[in-house]
Amino acid sequence: MADAAQRLTALAEDLLGSPLPVRLRAWDGSEAGPAEGPVLVVRQRRALRRLLWKPGELGLARAWVAGEIDVEGDLYEVLDRLAGLLWDRGDRDDAPSVHPVRDPKLRAAAKALLKLGGPLPPPPPPAEELRRRSGRLHTRGRDKQVVSHHYDVGNDFYALVLGPSMVYSCAYWTPGGTLEDAQHDKLDLIARKLALKPGDRLLDVGCGWGSMAMHAARAYGAEVVGITLSREQAAFARKRIADEGLADKVEIRVQDYRDVKDGPYDAISSIGMAEHVGSVRYREYADDLYALLRPGGRLLNHQISRRPEPDEEAYRVDPFIDAYVFPDGELAPMGRTLSILEEAGFEVRDVEALREHYALTLREWVGNLEEHWARAVRLTSPARARIWRLYMAASAVSFERNRIGVNQFLAVRTPESGASGLPLRPRRWTETDGAGPTRTETD
Structure with missing residues (x-):
């Protein structure tokens, strides 16, 4: 076989009804597709068997994690080109809906893949995939399992990817700034929105490696309780806090x-934590946080969102993310989050969308990973490093294409008097926005 790439390309174009937007190189050395740009490499035939047994994203993800498919050139460009066929194609109202058994075109494609990939049984999924979970969805025990899967992969690995700030959420960028600058500015933005002052009690839900807790205590004199379900995060945060001399102001708990x-x-x-809560628990989450605030107290909820679905009942968690990255994680549309916060009693006073900021942040993290690739592999495994590279790069493209967003909700437990405690004009809308033009006598 010396024409595998041509046969695969013809098969893909027949199914998609359009030209394949990337060049393809197969295990036999053959190539097909556009001469310019990055190359999608199918290193092993067994990748096709994965697609036969798990058509779609999960089969492709397993082949990527196992190193059976790869990219030569710009990974972002490959993802962006394929997004136009896969993501955007699936969003079209006229996108075809076919039965995988009854549709003759799909039956023919399956036979062709079987001939190219060989009749052997399906390869086992890569070991990094989380397939077994115990307990009902979003119970305390199950949440602890899935949080450990994502976060307890080694603090040294996270330090390599995230940089010295150890902040694992969207940064807040200004042109020409560094990742460290942007993460500092994000933490400070949150502290200012919360109007922290010396002696205030701050609860940091999902405190990670302690960065927000430390900033609030060091820069604003707050007394902070940080909670996480990850023992590795907690141990790391406690050491940082002790080294900074902040142990009298910050307590880190392993607590739900x-x-x-x-x-x-x-x-x-709550910064990047609510994505783990799940739709079945979100009202409980909002109720609990409302009950923990004093009248007049403020909540800053920083959360990734998705675009609304035409049929919300049809929403399904991304199979790659669910199996390899954030098991049981769910994204909600921004409007749904706002509504539940209001239903719990909060007065939502501000929503700030930071979608472009997360794309920039993810590209920095991918750059850190690629720069220190050999060490990342030693700290975890080749498969784990590949998971993170694909997950972060694909997420960056998703933010850039407005498939997902990230928002900061500032909400108040407004007292009966109605005094929210917020200034009349807390926001600026352009780089040069200030008090506005000077008023004249005729205005």
Whole structure:
């Protein structure tokens, strides 16, 4: 066989009804497709068997994680080109809906893949895939399992990817700034939105490696309780806090948000944690945080969102993300999050969309990973490093194409008096926005 690439390309173009937008190189050395740009490499025939047994994204993801497919050239460009066929094609109202058994074109494609890939049984999924989970969805025990899968892969690995800030959420960029600058500015933005001052009690839900807790204590004099389900994160955060001399101001607990009972707090920050809560628990989450705040206290909820679905009942978690990255994670449309916060009693006073900021952040993280690739592989495994490279690069493209967003919700437990405590004009809308033009006598 010396024409595998040509046969695969013809098969893909017949199914898609359009030219394949990337060049393809097969295991036999053959190539087909556009002469310019990056190359999608199918290194082993067994990748085709994965697609036969798990058609779609999960089969492709397994082949990527196992190193059976790869990219030569710009990974972002490959993802962007394929997004136009896969993501955007699936969003069209006229996108065909076919039965995989009854449709003759798909039956013929399956036979062709079987001939190219060989009749052997399906390869086992890569070991990094999380396939077994115990307990009902979003119970305390199950949440602890899946959080450990994602976060307990080694603090040294996260330090390599995230950089010295150890902040694992969207940064807040200004032109020409560094990742460290942008993460500092994000933490400070949150502290200012919460109006932190010396002596305030702050609860940091999903505190990660302690960066927000440390910033609030060091720069604003707050007394902070940070909670996480990851023991590795907690151990790392406690050491950082002790080294900074902040142990008298910051306490880190391995604790579920549902088990925090020592309110009231003056402020609560939840940064990149609510994605783990799940739709079945989100109202409970909002109710719990509302109950933990004093009247007049503020919540800053920083959360990734997805675009609304035409049929919300049809929403399904991304199979690659669910199996390899954030098991049981769910994204909600921005409007749904806002509604539930209001239903819980909060007055939502501000929503700031930071979609482009997360794309920039992810590209920096991917750059850190690629720059230190050999060490990342030693710290985890080749498969784990490949998971993270694909997950972060694909997420960057998703933010850039407005498939997902990220938003900061500032909400207040407004007291009966109605005094929110917020200034009349807290926001600026352009780089040069200030007080506005000078008024004249005729205005």
